[in-house]
Amino acid sequence: MAITLKVNGRAHTLDLDPATPLLYALSDDLQLNGPKFGCGLGQCGACTVIVKGQAVRSCVTTVKSVEGSDITTLEGLGTPDKPHPIQQAFVDEQAAQCGFCLNGVIMTAKAFLDKNPKATEAEIQQAMSGVLCRCFTSVRMLRAIGKYGKAVTR
Amino acid sequence: MKATRRDFLKTSGVLLVGFRALRAQGPLQGSPPLNQLDSWIAIAADGSITAYSGKEELGQGISTAQQQLVAEELSVPFNRVKLIYCDTALTPDQAHTSGSQSHPANFNSDNLAQAGATAREALFRMASQKLGVPVDRLTASDGVISSGSQRVTYGQLVEGKKFSLALDPKAKRKSPSQWTVLGKPIPRPDIPDLVTGKFEFVHNVRLPGMLHGRVVRPPSVGATVASVDESSVTGMPGVVKVVVKKNFIGVVAEKPWQALQAAGKLKVTWNPGPPLPDQATFHDSLRKLPARDALMVDSGDVDAKLSGAATVMKATYLHPYQMHGSMGSSCAVADVQGDRATIYSATQAVWYQKSTSAMILGLKPENVHVIFRRGSGCYGVNGADTVTYDAAILSQAVGKPVRVQLTRKDEMAFENYGPAYVIDQRAAVDAQGNIVSWDHESWSPGLGNRPGTNRPGNIITGSLLGFPPADFAPRSAGPAPARVNNNSNGVPSYFAAVTGVVQSGRVLTHAVESRFWTGPLRSPARLQNTFAHESFMDELAARVKADPVEYRLRHLRDARLKEVLSAAARTANWETRPSPKPGNRRTGIAPGRGAASVLYEGDNGYTALVAEIEVNQDTGKIVVKRLVAASDVGPISNPDGLRNQVEGGALQGLSRCLGEEVTWDHEKVTSVDWRTYHSLPMGFEVPKVEAVLINRTEGEVMGAGETSITLVAAAIANAIFDATGARIRQVPFTAERIKAALAARA
Numbered sequence: 001m002a003i004t005l006k007v008n009g010r011a012h013t014l015d016l017d018p019a020t021p022l023l024y025a026l027s028d029d030l031q032l033n034g035p036k037f038g039c040g041l042g043q044c045g046a047c048t049v050i051v052k053g054q055a056v057r058s059c060v061t062t063v064k065s066v067e068g069s070d071i072t073t074l075e076g077l078g079t080p081d082k083p084h085p086i087q088q089a090f091v092d093e094q095a096a097q098c099g100f101c102l103n104g105v106i107m108t109a110k111a112f113l114d115k116n117p118k119a120t121e122a123e124i125q126q127a128m129s130g131v132l133c134r135c136f137t138s139v140r141m142l143r144a145i146g147k148y149g150k151a152v153t154r
Numbered sequence: 155m156k157a158t159r160r161d162f163l164k165t166s167g168v169l170l171v172g173f174r175a176l177r178a179q180g181p182l183q184g185s186p187p188l189n190q191l192d193s194w195i196a197i198a199a200d201g202s203i204t205a206y207s208g209k210e211e212l213g214q215g216i217s218t219a220q221q222q223l224v225a226e227e228l229s230v231p232f233n234r235v236k237l238i239y240c241d242t243a244l245t246p247d248q249a250h251t252s253g254s255q256s257h258p259a260n261f262n263s264d265n266l267a268q269a270g271a272t273a274r275e276a277l278f279r280m281a282s283q284k285l286g287v288p289v290d291r292l293t294a295s296d297g298v299i300s301s302g303s304q305r306v307t308y309g310q311l312v313e314g315k316k317f318s319l320a321l322d323p324k325a326k327r328k329s330p331s332q333w334t335v336l337g338k339p340i341p342r343p344d345i346p347d348l349v350t351g352k353f354e355f356v357h358n359v360r361l362p363g364m365l366h367g368r369v370v371r372p373p374s375v376g377a378t379v380a381s382v383d384e385s386s387v388t389g390m391p392g393v394v395k396v397v398v399k400k401n402f403i404g405v406v407a408e409k410p411w412q413a414l415q416a417a418g419k420l421k422v423t424w425n426p427g428p429p430l431p432d433q434a435t436f437h438d439s440l441r442k443l444p445a446r447d448a449l450m451v452d453s454g455d456v457d458a459k460l461s462g463a464a465t466v467m468k469a470t471y472l473h474p475y476q477m478h479g480s481m482g483s484s485c486a487v488a489d490v491q492g493d494r495a496t497i498y499s500a501t502q503a504v505w506y507q508k509s510t511s512a513m514i515l516g517l518k519p520e521n522v523h524v525i526f527r528r529g530s531g532c533y534g535v536n537g538a539d540t541v542t543y544d545a546a547i548l549s550q551a552v553g554k555p556v557r558v559q560l561t562r563k564d565e566m567a568f569e570n571y572g573p574a575y576v577i578d579q580r581a582a583v584d585a586q587g588n589i590v591s592w593d594h595e596s597w598s599p600g601l602g603n604r605p606g607t608n609r610p611g612n613i614i615t616g617s618l619l620g621f622p623p624a625d626f627a628p629r630s631a632g633p634a635p636a637r638v639n640n641n642s643n644g645v646p647s648y649f650a651a652v653t654g655v656v657q658s659g660r661v662l663t664h665a666v667e668s669r670f671w672t673g674p675l676r677s678p679a680r681l682q683n684t685f686a687h688e689s690f691m692d693e694l695a696a697r698v699k700a701d702p703v704e705y706r707l708r709h710l711r712d713a714r715l716k717e718v719l720s721a722a723a724r725t726a727n728w729e730t731r732p733s734p735k736p737g738n739r740r741t742g743i744a745p746g747r748g749a750a751s752v753l754y755e756g757d758n759g760y761t762a763l764v765a766e767i768e769v770n771q772d773t774g775k776i777v778v779k780r781l782v783a784a785s786d787v788g789p790i791s792n793p794d795g796l797r798n799q800v801e802g803g804a805l806q807g808l809s810r811c812l813g814e815e816v817t818w819d820h821e822k823v824t825s826v827d828w829r830t831y832h833s834l835p836m837g838f839e840v841p842k843v844e845a846v847l848i849n850r851t852e853g854e855v856m857g858a859g860e861t862s863i864t865l866v867a868a869a870i871a872n873a874i875f876d877a878t879g880a881r882i883r884q885v886p887f888t889a890e891r892i893k894a895a896l897a898a899r900a
Binding site for chain 2: 017020021024027028031032033034035036037038039040041043044045046073074075077078079080083087090091094096097098099100101102103105106124125126127128129130131132133134135136137138139140141142
């Protein structure tokens with residue numbers, strides 16, 4: 001059936017099974033590279049997008065349930081030439097190894113800090129406790145997130 | 155090739171570590187020759203420089219370092235070099251990107267480094283001729299060679315032609331004191347694309363007309379196909395084809411979601427495999443299996459010394475099977491048309507993937523083109539090779555490009571696990587507390603491995619297609635080799651045969667058959683052996699009431715190993731005293747510290763680690779406060795890249811020793827997602843991690859990808875003992891196991 005998804009400010013009408021997880025529409029139909037399939041179970045965060053200000057696991061969210069909502073993916077934040085401040089913080093801290101988890105880490109941290117700009121280090125760690133980075137770049141990533149957190153507060 | 159593998163087993167006796175042998179055999183047919191400059195470096199008429207490498211970027215930062223290397227040797231800025239790696243149409247066969255070997259392979263006096271030096275000297279000779287000025291009056295900067303008054307660019311010298319030169323073994327590398335690009339913390343050029351979603355992983359390769367495949371793996375270990383009811387998916391939306399070949403089953407559909415649903419609906423009847431061993435008694439059962447034995451070292455006097463000694467200590471250490479557990483499940487895209495194939499793969503060895511894909515497809519290797527695209531971090535042989543076979547077979551069946559990404563469960567239930575270990579240690583100490591003899595015996599199960607050049611059956615898909623895994627033949631041990639090869643770190647550092655002073659020692663290994671697939675997982679064998687050695691060393695130190703660092707130093711001979719250990723201890727403000735820590739109570743929170751050190755692979759990276767932790771003695775929970783990891787890997791190419799590897803390795807090691815363990819029931823693996831396989835998440839209570847880098851600018855470079863991870867389990871176990879007086883000898887250190895160890899204290 002025809003489903004209209006509003007992604008990064010643009011509306012796309014797609015012919016989809018309404019039960020299709022949003023991730024498949026984003027990565028296959030819309031050919032976006034940001035959201036990734038890590039587990040398909042909502043356990044690792046690799047597929048995270050922001051819907052109405054909330055970090056949402058797109059691998060376990062049907063396209064039907066987000067029809068008409070504003071969906072932001074990693075691509076929607078910034079570009080290599082004009083990165084979003086949280087993306088710039090990750091570049092500054094060289095906070096990556098393989099980079100597969102970055103989508104989940106950045107989108108989860110951004111959604112959390114935008115709502116909780118005064119979060120403490122412990123609260124940030126708590127907020128990131130459902131996200132995996134199997135290369136364990138945690139030290140640098142938490143430093144980058146903290147840096148963005150300070151920028152949000154200012 | 156088979157002979158090479160056997161030769162290797164003869165010398166090492168370690169079944170799982172296959173890549174040294176594979177490296178020894180030289181490049182495969184069709185590879186650009188390693189001894190020719192044009193295989194490595196090309197300079198275009200416009201002066202742009204392209205370098206070709208057989209060592210790929212997996213997230214470890216090696217592409218940045220290689221780009222720095224070429225820029226340095228050719229005296230151009232970093233950005234002037236374009237690096238192409240791991241494409242069988244373009245790049246030389248350098249075997250696997252693995253085993254901490256990329257730096258040693260390409261940064262010493264062969265391969266890419268020597269190509270850079272050869273090219274620079276050739277350019278100077280050409281400029282000398284062109285300008286009529288002796289070479290020693292010329293200087294190079296930014297792609298221009300100048301005599302002061304006259305200038306000529308690299309592009310003008312080469313005029314878009316090939317060099318047609320052999321690598322010159324005498325061409326002089328720049329010395330670290332001259333470096334302006336190497337040795338600097340140059341940022342990784344891939345990170346801006348990674349953080350903005352522009353970067354293309356293999357998961358993002360999209361070909362015109364591409365279909366999507368899913369595989370249907372056996373429901374239990376060793377199960378075989380009895381029958382497949384293809385009509386069970388007839389008429390499902392988008393389904394293109396059901397593919398059955400022996401025990402391999404896959405479904406191809408127009409869209410990934412359709413393929414997933416059809417794979418779930420397909421009715422398959424399976425014959426179950428033989429029951430799995432009971433996990434509760436698994437480690438002990440290894441001792442009774444037929445084994446392939448090897449003596450790594452034997453001074454011949456161990457039994458006599460142990461029976462005659464006043465004090466003999468014994469301990470047994472257990473390590474579980476662990477997973478690579480890549481963050482993204484593995485993915486590949488293949489386009490097989492008639493007798494030709496183009497394959498996009500995250501394999502660690504494109505040339506071997508080429509030869510083994512050709513085997514499973516029944517094609518000529520020269521008609522198979524394999525192009526590396528980065529996957530999710532692999533840490534060894536994860537599902538990248540097997541999913542490449544999956545995509546290739548499904549594409550061949552439909553004659554169209556097919557993308558396959560594994561489900562989380564298919565990734566975890568059938569990957570080649572890092573193997574379990576049982577390690578017995580015995581040692582005798584004299585009246586002064588010095589070690590006089592040490593006996594080490596280990597059992598480890600193996601099945602399959604990397605596919606190498608000709609063993610697709612070493613991984614699940616090849617096996618399902620009917621290819622056998624590497625054969626296993628039990629054998630008793632021959633005599634120990636005259637020269638010790640400590641590639642597996644089976645020999646404790648303290649043996650005089652390697653880096654220590656203890657003259658009397660024996661290391662006997664037993665390779666047994668595994669029911670699960672096994673293969674290299676970051677620091678294979680070295681991590682397990684080092685956990686046992688460095689824990690036992692701590693037990694000996696405690697027994698004779700010596701400080702654990704001082705006790706190690708007393709038994710070491712190698713100056714660099716001693717220095718790296720001292721550096722870690724110094725940075726951590728190590729308090730010299732025996733363990734356990736005096737004054738700690740036996741309830742509540744107890745702080746403690748532990749140390750460990752090793753020369754990775756016996757010759758490939760000096761490393762030491764100090765861990766500071768707190769043990770909650772009521773809950774058995776550990777909080778790690780600080781990790782100090784010292785590293786001496788020769789001249790440092792990129793200090794920030796090295797730091798990133800040391801930090802990541804330390805925390806990955808923490809995850810592995812605190813929670814990670816493959817579990818199973820009587821028929822199947824039960825750790826198949828992130829609820830059942832226990833990785834530390836991003837936001838655990840992350841300790842402070844300090845990398846202490848010793849930049850030894852003289853001598854050769856060593857590997858750095860697997861140093862810190864090798865030490866974590868031992869350093870944490872030693873810190874638990876320091877805090878509580880309880881010794882934990884089984885990985886992972888779950889709260890239950892820690893509580894049991896606390897309850898067992900005297």
